[in-house]
Amino acid sequence: MRRLPVPIASIILLDDGGTRFVKEVWAGDIPLAEIDMAIWDVSMGIAGRCARTGKPQLIADVAADPDYVMGNPTVRSEYVVPIRHRGRLHGVLNIESTGDEFFTAQTCAVFDAIAHQVAGAIHLARVVAELEAANRKLRELSLVDGLTGLANRRCLDERLADACADGQGPLAFLLIDADCFKQLNDALGHLHGDECLRRLARLCAGTATGDDGLAARYGGDELALLLPGRDVAAALAIAERLRRRVEEAAMAHPVSVVAPWVTVSIGVHVLPPGPARTPSRLLAGADRALYAAKLAGRNRVAEAPPSRTLAVDARA
Numbered sequence: 001m002r003r004l005p006v007p008i009a010s011i012i013l014l015d016d017g018g019t020r021f022v023k024e025v026w027a028g029d030i031p032l033a034e035i036d037m038a039i040w041d042v043s044m045g046i047a048g049r050c051a052r053t054g055k056p057q058l059i060a061d062v063a064a065d066p067d068y069v070m071g072n073p074t075v076r077s078e079y080v081v082p083i084r085h086r087g088r089l090h091g092v093l094n095i096e097s098t099g100d101e102f103f104t105a106q107t108c109a110v111f112d113a114i115a116h117q118v119a120g121a122i123h124l125a126r127v128v129a130e131l132e133a134a135n136r137k138l139r140e141l142s143l144v145d146g147l148t149g150l151a152n153r154r155c156l157d158e159r160l161a162d163a164c165a166d167g168q169g170p171l172a173f174l175l176i177d178a179d180c181f182k183q184l185n186d187a188l189g190h191l192h193g194d195e196c197l198r199r200l201a202r203l204c205a206g207t208a209t210g211d212d213g214l215a216a217r218y219g220g221d222e223l224a225l226l227l228p229g230r231d232v233a234a235a236l237a238i239a240e241r242l243r244r245r246v247e248e249a250a251m252a253h254p255v256s257v258v259a260p261w262v263t264v265s266i267g268v269h270v271l272p273p274g275p276a277r278t279p280s281r282l283l284a285g286a287d288r289a290l291y292a293a294k295l296a297g298r299n300r301v302a303e304a305p306p307s308r309t310l311a312v313d314a315r316a
């Protein structure tokens with residue numbers, strides 16, 4: 001662009017729908033008037049006419065063309081070429097001259113060729129940008145649980161592995177399981193069960209304190225909280241707070257053996273840093289703790305250190 005022997009050369013890009021110009025880059029020897037619109041419709045200007053018709057526009061005398069939008073008063077002629085790659089119109093190449101005779105068949109053929117080259121480059125850049133965006137979206141989707149919007153098991157596994165390897169402080173893991181969920185599904189239907197799971201997920205997400213905490217769907221009616229830096233006392237307190245919040249939400253459960261509303265049991269396991277801290281040990285400990293909480297009557301928080309099982313009575 002910079003080396004083109006013309007007073008003004010610009011590339012004006014179209015949006016994805018091809019109905020509006022969204023970006024203009026230009027270079028040249030004479031200044032172009034400030035265009036105060038960052039986005040403008042293809043119904044405007046000679047560039048718009050070029051985009052609408054898909055055909056090059058050669059204007060020998062800009063003053064005689066009603067569509068011409070003046071960028072500099074010394075401009076006399078203009079040539080606007082579509083920038084198109086494999087049928088997709090990306091924008092237009094706009095060349096303006098201060099002479100009357102500048103645009104011959106030969107110079108126009110050169111600009112046609114330049115527009116063709118530019119089209120290939122823009123096409124590649126757009127394909128790369130679209131691929132990158134699609135990859136980001138795919139990566140996002142591959143880490144999110146579709147029902148609850150929480151991190152999914154794959155994401156949890158990744159974060160768990162990283163957190164276990166991190167030598168900084170204790171690592172707490174909470175397994176949260178809805179009580180008598182099968183009966184709730186059987187009594188009120190799976191759609192109602194789904195909505196309860198979503199509400200439980202929101203409560204968990206609101207409890208994942210700190211930037212590095214993670215709320216995830218472990219699987220089925222089991223949710224999980226990964227809480228780096230939390231010792232046993234802090235993890236038990238967070239678990240108990242969550243258990244209470246679930247009760248306070250008062251989601252009706254007419255067939256639970258625990259209470260007339262939805263309750264959860266929570267297993268808590270905390271490991272100090274070191275080689276013995278592995279995801280499988282952390283999961284197994286939280287699973288044992290959850291089992292203990294269920295066995296002790298549900299609607300409670302339990303911790304399961306290797307040597308003993310400590311159940312914290314939820315209603316104490």
Ligand SMILES: Nc1nc2c(ncn2[C@@H]2O[C@H](COP(=O)(O)OP(=O)(O)OP(=O)(O)O)[C@@H](O)[C@H]2O)c(=O)[nH]1
Binds near residue numbers: 221
């Ligand atoms: N609505 C709904 N139900 C689910 C989903 N995933 C798993 N479930 C149900 O969750 C229930 C879990 O049942 P169980 O493992 O027997 O546990 P429970 O009935 O909660 O019993 P306890 O845990 O012992 O209190 C099953 O009926 C599953 O079908 C889901 O995405 N949506």
